[in-house]
Amino acid sequence: MRMDVFGDVLALARVDAALMATFDARAPWAIELPARQGASFHAVVAGTCWFTADGMPPRQLAPGDLVLLPAGVRHELATDPNLPTRRFDDDLKRSLMHPDGDLVLDGPGARTRILCAGYRYEAHAAHPVLSLLPPVLHTATASPQSGPWLRTILDLLTHETRSGAATGAATAAVRLLDLLLIHVIRAWLDTGDDTVGVSWLRGLRDPVTARALAALHDQPGHDWTLDGLAATVNVSRATLARRFAQHVGEPPLTYLSRWRLTVAAHKLRSTTLPVAAIAHDIGYTSEFAFNRAFTRAHGHPPGRYRRHAE
Incomplete structure (x- = not known):
């Protein structure tokens, strides 16, 4: 019953836009992603990397790890948290973008592949659903409870990202992001994490x-x-x-x-x-x-x- 309430609230604040890409990089590399209006997530598909958000210690992400940033806080991704970062702006994005839509960063070291998405919710939505969550939700698809569902959604998102201009690809991605958000928050609620304050x-x-x-x-x-x-x-x-x-x-x-x-x-x-x-x-x-x-x-x-x- 509790997820019915959450779904009710989410339905009134639906995803209305999404930008997805696959980041394919070889070490060494380090990028800074500035704060943005809306939510974002990163799912490590292959290799490893370090994730750092403002005020939090670095954490290493392995294949199957997923981080959701409900409020789009500033954060960093790197092969080594001590490396100097490059700011991910429009110029860097254009320099990394390949014709197939992947963001590719060449280097001599090990390869890391990350599925990334940034998305915003309906601007007029009055219920602050995302603002009530912790700034970072970290979950792993290796979890026996939530893992199979998350892996399925991520596989479908990866497919739609590669579909490019295929009919309905953008709409499918938006709907899958809805599903991803529900399953990540469901997994977080089941952990009993009490970092969220007083709220519905x-x-x-x-x-x-x-x-x-x-x-x-x-x-x-x-x-x-x-x-x-x-x-x-x-x-x-x-x-x-x-x-x-x-x-x-x-x-x-x-x-x-x-x-x-x-x-x-x-x-x-x-x-x-x-x-x-x-x-x-x-x-x-x-x-x-x-x-x-x-x-x-x-x-x-x-x-x-x-x-x-x-």
């Missing part, structure tokens, strides 16, 4: 909070009360209020109000439903009250928000 994402690990979140996401337009939600989750009102606030950082009905307006923003961007119908769908009996709440949350009334999004 942390709440997915608590069974009481996860059931409450699932109920709110399943029926955002329902006339929820704290007593009704507690009965649905089969706990006392006091237990629900305490556990939800502990893990999510706010009361259930406060979270529901924000989620309703996130859903409303998505409907305004992606449908032609009248504002009154959207207000009713998410649980508002008064269009005036919905307009006031939406304006407070998004800075514009619903009609203007829709025009700007278009």
Whole structure:
């Protein structure tokens, strides 16, 4: 049930662009990748390299290792973490790009091959799904639990990268990146890593909070009360209020109000439903009250928000 909630949130902040390439280099080499708007990942296909992100010690990556950077932090890849780096900018990219689309860096030493992608999420998405994650998620496809699925997705991504201008290649890559993100975060959640702060994402690990979140996401337009939600989750009102606030950082009905307006923003961007119908769908009996709440949350009334999004 917890991943249903995550999938619900992810669906409202879909990947809307992706850039993929295979980096094929022979030692010695070291590159610096500046911070970027959006997420990125590197998957080592062959050879080894060192990965360093701001404020973190270097870690060596082996074949099958994958690092996801949800917020696109500055980082370095190198055959030796002590080597001076070259900044990966447009000039360096053009100098390394081969006609087949690979980025190739020649040298006398051992070969390393890395599948790389940079991608951004829908600019208007209101739910900060990626900002709630640690700056670096490191997982290995050798893991018996998540490894087979990750390897399958990476194999498909590699195929689509090599497909170039083949029909549907770009669309397939975007959808596969959605899948990759879900499986990497699922693997991370299963590790029990508690570096994430108080948020709905942390709440997915608590069974009481996860059931409450699932109920709110399943029926955002329902006339929820704290007593009704507690009965649905089969706990006392006091237990629900305490556990939800502990893990999510706010009361259930406060979270529901924000989620309703996130859903409303998505409907305004992606449908032609009248504002009154959207207000009713998410649980508002008064269009005036919905307009006031939406304006407070998004800075514009619903009609203007829709025009700007278009």
